Structures are given as structure tokens and as C-alpha cells.
Amino acid sequence: KAEQLSLTSRYKSQFLANMSHELRTPLNSLLILSKLLTENPEGNLSDKQREFAKTIHAAGSDLLALINDILDLSKIESGTVSLEVTEIGFRDLAEHMERTFRQIAEERELNFLVEIDPNLPPAIRSDGKRLQQVLRNLLSNGFKFTEEGGVTLKVGSAEGSPLRAGSDWIAFSVADTGIGIPEDKQRIIFEAFQQADGTTSRKYGGTGLGLSISREIARLLGGEIEVVSTPGAGSTFTLY
Ligand code: ADP
Numbered sequence: 001k002a003e004q005l006s007l008t009s010r011y012k013s014q015f016l017a018n019m020s021h022e023l024r025t026p027l028n029s030l031l032i033l034s035k036l037l038t039e040n041p042e043g044n045l046s047d048k049q050r051e052f053a054k055t056i057h058a059a060g061s062d063l064l065a066l067i068n069d070i071l072d073l074s075k076i077e078s079g080t081v082s083l084e085v086t087e088i089g090f091r092d093l094a095e096h097m098e099r100t101f102r103q104i105a106e107e108r109e110l111n112f113l114v115e116i117d118p119n120l121p122p123a124i125r126s127d128g129k130r131l132q133q134v135l136r137n138l139l140s141n142g143f144k145f146t147e148e149g150g151v152t153l154k155v156g157s158a159e160g161s162p163l164r165a166g167s168d169w170i171a172f173s174v175a176d177t178g179i180g181i182p183e184d185k186q187r188i189i190f191e192a193f194q195q196a197d198g199t200t201s202r203k204y205g206g207t208g209l210g211l212s213i214s215r216e217i218a219r220l221l222g223g224e225i226e227v228v229s230t231p232g233a234g235s236t237f238t239l240y
Pocket of ligand 1: 141212
């Protein structure tokens with residue numbers, strides 16, 4: 001029975017992966033052509049018509065992001081993702097995140113700190129692209145759900161964590177001073193399409209796939225993600 005179940009779930013994931021791929025092709029022409037219309041090269045469209053073309057382009061982009069997420073999740077779940085493990089310098093990783101989010105921090109008038117524990121070795125062996133993907137996800141959530149204060153990325157050894165003391169674990173923690181997550185939602189937010197409250201998606205956007213993808217990637221990398229949060233005070237997501 002268990003074997004059958006896992007086979008069925010693999011088929012389902014494969015179907016989703018194929019389907020998402022098929023959806024992207026027509027969507028791409030829709031995006032390119034609507035973009036072209038917004039530019040109005042022949043100058044024959046009214047302002048209103050250009051507005052419509054912009055809306056088509058924006059909605060299409062959202063849809064593409066959603067399809068990409070579904071594709072990614074189903075690929076990971078069906079076990080068709082292979083890791084590319086290389087040496088990743090902590091400095092490089094930190095600089096990359098700094099570059100990616102500095103602008104957003106400034107626009108939102110939020111603090112953004114990146115701290116690397118000086119006692120860490122210079123590098124870790126992992127899949128750099130996937131590691132970055134998880135951190136980008138956690139950081140963009142941090143910025144998304146924070147109005148005041150800021151977001152801090154800390155990279156250090158996991159010694160402070162009682163469960164992992166004396167081990168070789170590395171902790172990448174993303175702490176924000178945002179809205180926080182109620183205790184009873186802290187598990188379900190890792191499920192696909194789940195958000196802490198039903199009104200979240202209207203106010204903050206998003207699809208509820210980021211954390212599911214991040215959790216699966218963490219597993220694939222041999223690690224895990226933990227969350228500690230106080231509603232109204234902020235959240236800390238740690239990737240071990
Ligand atoms: P999305 O952000 O697209 O909704 P995620 O899977 O990344 O999807 O997150 C799921 C939900 O978890 C979010 O909708 C939000 O309710 C909650 N959440 C995630 N990160 C944070 C955070 N840093 N602060 C508050 N809530 C968060």
C-alpha cells in the first residue's frame with residue numbers, strides 16, 4: 001500500500017511538472033506580446049488600451065511566477081531534482097543577499113543587517129543555487145511582512161540551539177520585526193498554498209508556496225527549517 005501511494009504521488013508530481021511546463025509556453029507569448037502593446041510602437045493605442053495591456057502583462061507575470069513555483073515544488077517532490085554540490089563561501093553568499101535585498105530595504109525604509117560569525121570556516125559544501133533560493137524566500141517574506149524595524153540575516157554555528165549543541169550544524173537565521181505568526185499557524189504555513197490568515201493574500205500578495213518549496217529544499221540538502229515567532233513582535237526562520 002505504501003509503495004502504491006508513493007507511486008501515485010510521484011505520478012501526480014510528474015503530471016504537474018509536465019503540465020506546468022506546457023502552460024509556460026503559451027504564457028510566454030502572451031507576455032511578450034502584451035509587453036509590446038504597452039510600448040505602443042506604432043502610437044495607435046489609446047491610454048486606456050495601453051493600461052489594459054499593462055494589466056494583461058502584470059497578471060501574466062503573476063501567473064508565470066505561480067506556475068514556476070508549482071513546477072519547482074512538483075519537481076522537488078517527484079525526486080527529479082539533482083543537487084549540484086560545490087564549495088560556497090559564506091562571504092560570497094552574504095554579499096549576494098546584501099546586493100539582492102539592499103534596494104528593497106531602502107524602498108521600504110527598513111533596516112537590513114547581514115552578520116557572519118567570524119569563527120565560521122570560510123565555506124560550506126552545499127548546492128549554492130538552492131541554498132540561495134531558500135534564503136531569498138525567507139528574506140523576501142521577512143521584508144514582506146515587516147512594516148517597521150527591519151530584517152537581519154545571521155550566519156553562524158548552531159551551538160546556541162540546544163538540540164544541535166556540539167554539532168557541525170550551520171544556522172542561517174532570518175529575523176524580522178514584522179507581524180509575527182500565531183502559534184497555531186506555525187506548522188501549517190509550511191504546507192502548500194497555506195497562509196497564516198485568509199486575508200493575508202489580499203493584503204500582502206503571495207501564493208503560500210514559498211515556504212513549502214523552502215522546506216523541501218532544506219530536506220533535500222539534509223537540513224531543516226525552524227520558526228520561532230511572536231505575533232506583533234516578529235519572526236525568526238532558521239535554516240539548519
Ligand atoms: P507567501 O508568502 O507567498 O504567502 P509562503 O509559503 O512564503 O507564501 O508563506 C506562507 C505564509 O506564512 C504567509 O502567507 C504568511 O502568512 C506566513 N509567513 C511567512 N513568513 C512570514 C514572516 N516572516 N512573518 C509573518 N508571517 C510570515
